[in-house]
Amino acid sequence: MSGLAHIIETEGVATTLISLVREHTAKIRPPRALWVPFPFGRPFGIANDAAFQTRVLKAALRLLEQAQGPILEDYGEEAPLPADHGGWLCPVSFADVEADGDLATALAAEMRLMTPWHDRAVARRGRTIVGALGRPIEDVARFLLSQLDGPPVPPPPGMTATDAVIFATEDLKAFYFEAATAQPGYVTGDDLAKWLYAETAAGRLLTALQARS
Amino acid sequence: MVRLVDLSEAERTALLNLPCSTFSTTPWVEGLPLRERRVAVISTAGLHTRGDRRFGSDSADYRIIPGDVGANDLVTSHIAAEFDRTAFQDDVNVVLPLDRLCELATKDEIGSVADFHYSFMGATAPEAMAPAARHLAGLLKKDRVDAALLVPV
Numbered sequence: 429m430s431g432l433a434h435i436i437e438t439e440g441v442a443t444t445l446i447s448l449v450r451e452h453t454a455k456i457r458p459p460r461a462l463w464v465p466f467p468f469g470r471p472f473g474i475a476n477d478a479a480f481q482t483r484v485l486k487a488a489l490r491l492l493e494q495a496q497g498p499i500l501e502d503y504g505e506e507a508p509l510p511a512d513h514g515g516w517l518c519p520v521s522f523a524d525v526e527a528d529g530d531l532a533t534a535l536a537a538e539m540r541l542m543t544p545w546h547d548r549a550v551a552r553r554g555r556t557i558v559g560a561l562g563r564p565i566e567d568v569a570r571f572l573l574s575q576l577d578g579p580p581v582p583p584p585p586g587m588t589a590t591d592a593v594i595f596a597t598e599d600l601k602a603f604y605f606e607a608a609t610a611q612p613g614y615v616t617g618d619d620l621a622k623w624l625y626a627e628t629a630a631g632r633l634l635t636a637l638q639a640r641s
Numbered sequence: 642m643v644r645l646v647d648l649s650e651a652e653r654t655a656l657l658n659l660p661c662s663t664f665s666t667t668p669w670v671e672g673l674p675l676r677e678r679r680v681a682v683i684s685t686a687g688l689h690t691r692g693d694r695r696f697g698s699d700s701a702d703y704r705i706i707p708g709d710v711g712a713n714d715l716v717t718s719h720i721a722a723e724f725d726r727t728a729f730q731d732d733v734n735v736v737l738p739l740d741r742l743c744e745l746a747t748k749d750e751i752g753s754v755a756d757f758h759y760s761f762m763g764a765t766a767p768e769a770m771a772p773a774a775r776h777l778a779g780l781l782k783k784d785r786v787d788a789a790l791l792v793p794v
């Protein structure tokens with residue numbers, strides 16, 4: 429990111445950037461950078477908090493009015509967890525899904541239970557980020573299962589098998605995470621990842637694929 | 642949700658030891674006051690519109706994101722599994738703050754928001770992105786952009 433800033437500013441466009449890894453930014457020395465103490469994946473700190481995001485944005489843009497550089501400024505405000513964080517429970521119960529049964533059957537049963545919640549999540553947010561593989565979620569699951577048990581379903585045209593597995597993995601995770609967070613309330617990425625890998629057939633599938641790679 | 646300080650020592654050391662480009666010069670472009678600037682966002686989150694070409698492991702080019710893109714038309718094909726997508730899933734603006742920029746423009750705190758924004762896929766080596774970045778700078782100037790906000794993920 430800092431290297432891109434060098435190149436674009438050299439071509440005549442003023443830049444300012446958000447830095448998530450201060451040490452890298454200090455080495456590369458882009459013209460203007462604001463280091464923020466937020467987790468990776470959240471450069472503006474908190475989802476659905478417009479006031480917080482605006483404060484970060486304005487701090488980064490204000491660097492454009494400095495007289496000289498390079499500038500590496502530290503943003504002082506942490507992104508706290510909301511007060512209602514804690515005790516998250518997935519709204520879907522998999523009590524009737526046989527955990528020790530056939531993985532494909534268990535996954536299909538799970539996904540049937542998740543689908544109404546995913547529909548609800550899409551309706552609430554007006555969007556889904558499922559779509560990296562560009563296939564319906566049932567095909568995504570079928571594709572991943574085939575990589576484990578064969579014969580492997582080929583990747584979409586123009587996509588390597590490795591990239592397709594990555595995109596399908598992210599689509600399956602996004603489907604589960606979106607469904608699991610259909611109810612209002614705060615849940616961290618860590619909570620979701622622990623739930624997915626410890627309690628779901630999807631997690632068992634992804635763990636098995638990772639062990640194969 | 643992982644910050645650098647939350648990584649294991651081995652992961653943190655590996656990340657910090659990644660090779661960084663060095664530059665012999667420090668470019669510096671003077672500009673208008675912020676309230677007169679036209680701002681574009683350049684993300685490295687591997688974002689693109691739903692129907693656009695996905696990124697791949699070695700993608701060094703960028704995708705164009707129209708300024709009026711709908712939230713449901715925006716997806717990511719970043720190849721890094723470490724990229725926590727749950728915040729992006731919840732709110733585009735935590736990664737690509739187009740709504741926040743439009744609000745600043747409405748309040749005349751910036752001049753305007755560019756018609757187009759751009760995304761690279763940040764797992765690619767920065768040197769490989771250089772030709773596309775130079776080309777992109779030309780597009781920014783054609784769009785009268787005089788402030789580029791670069792956002793990692």
